[in-house]
Amino acid sequence: MASSPRHAISSDRNHVGVTVTLEHVEKRFGQTTVLNNVSLTIHPGEFVAVVGRSGCGKSTLLRVMSGLEAVSDGELTVNDAPVLGIRPDSRVMFQESRLLPWKSVLDNVKLSLPKLPAKEASEQATNALAQVGLADKVKEWPAHLSGGQQQRVALARALVGDPKLLLFDEPLGALDALTRIEMQRLVERLWQQRQFTAVLVTHDVSEAVMLADRVILIEEGRIALDQTIALARPREHDNDFSYYEKSILQRILSEEPRSSKNHFQI
Numbered sequence: 001m002a003s004s005p006r007h008a009i010s011s012d013r014n015h016v017g018v019t020v021t022l023e024h025v026e027k028r029f030g031q032t033t034v035l036n037n038v039s040l041t042i043h044p045g046e047f048v049a050v051v052g053r054s055g056c057g058k059s060t061l062l063r064v065m066s067g068l069e070a071v072s073d074g075e076l077t078v079n080d081a082p083v084l085g086i087r088p089d090s091r092v093m094f095q096e097s098r099l100l101p102w103k104s105v106l107d108n109v110k111l112s113l114p115k116l117p118a119k120e121a122s123e124q125a126t127n128a129l130a131q132v133g134l135a136d137k138v139k140e141w142p143a144h145l146s147g148g149q150q151q152r153v154a155l156a157r158a159l160v161g162d163p164k165l166l167l168f169d170e171p172l173g174a175l176d177a178l179t180r181i182e183m184q185r186l187v188e189r190l191w192q193q194r195q196f197t198a199v200l201v202t203h204d205v206s207e208a209v210m211l212a213d214r215v216i217l218i219e220e221g222r223i224a225l226d227q228t229i230a231l232a233r234p235r236e237h238d239n240d241f242s243y244y245e246k247s248i249l250q251r252i253l254s255e256e257p258r259s260s261k262n263h264f265q266i
C-alpha cells in the first residue's frame, strides 16, 4: 500500500477550515487521567476520524477540542490561539439530535444564529435545511420527523453560519444502515463544498475509512496510531479500502480489552 504525504488528497482545495493543534495535552478527572500526553495537528480542511475502544477517551478528546472541557495540562490552540472556551466558529454534533421539541425545525436551526436579525437567520436556516434535503420540513415539529431526518436537522444546525470546525461525536451511531450510508455521503459532500475542518468520533472503522483523510486510534488516552487514508474520493469498498479497514481493526483488537462493553463494526 503506497502511503502519501499527510492530507495530500485534499491539498489542492482552497481551505477555509482551521488548524487545531494539541501539544502534550492531558485531561484528568480527579485522580483519573483520561487523555495522556496527546500531541496532534489537524490541518485546515482536513477530515480526521477518531476510533478506539469504548472508554479510551474519544469523546473527551472531542469535548476538549470543542472547548466544552478545559485541558488539565499541555496546550490546545485553534489557528494558534489558545482555546479558552466554546468558540463561535466551532460546532459539535452528537449521537442524539438534541432538538428542542417545542420549536419548529426552522427555529431549531436558527438557534445557531442568535446574533443575526430574524429575517437573515430564517434565510440562512432555510438554505441549510435545503442543503440537507429538508426544504419541505421547515415548518414541521421535530417529533414528526424520523430519526434520520432529525439528525439532518442537527446537521443543518451545525452547518449554518459556516463554522470552520465541525466536531462529530458518533452522530450516525443510532441510524439504520441505509440512512447511515446516506448521511455519510451527505456529510462528505457538505465537507467538500464547505471545506471546514472535521473531526469524527466513531465506533465504526469502516465509516472512519470511508470519510477520513486520517484515522487516529486512541488507546487508554494515548494516540496509538495515526493512519493516513490515501484513497481517492468517492470511496468504494474495494481491496485498498479493505486493507485499511482490516489493518486498523486488527490494531484495535490486538489491544487487551479493559472492559466487556467494547463494540466494533466492520
Ligand SMILES: Nc1ncnc2c1ncn2[C@@H]1O[C@H](COP(=O)(O)OP(=O)(O)OP(=O)(O)O)[C@@H](O)[C@H]1O
Binding pocket: 029, 034, 052, 053, 054, 055, 056, 057, 058, 059, 060, 061
Ligand atoms: N466528566 C467526567 N467525569 C469523570 N470521568 C469522566 C468524565 N467524562 C469522561 N470520563 C471518563 O473518561 C473515560 C473516557 O470517556 P470517554 O467518554 O471519553 O470515552 P469514549 O472513548 O468516548 O467512550 P465510548 O466509546 O463508550 O463513548 C471514561 O472512563 C469515562 O468514565
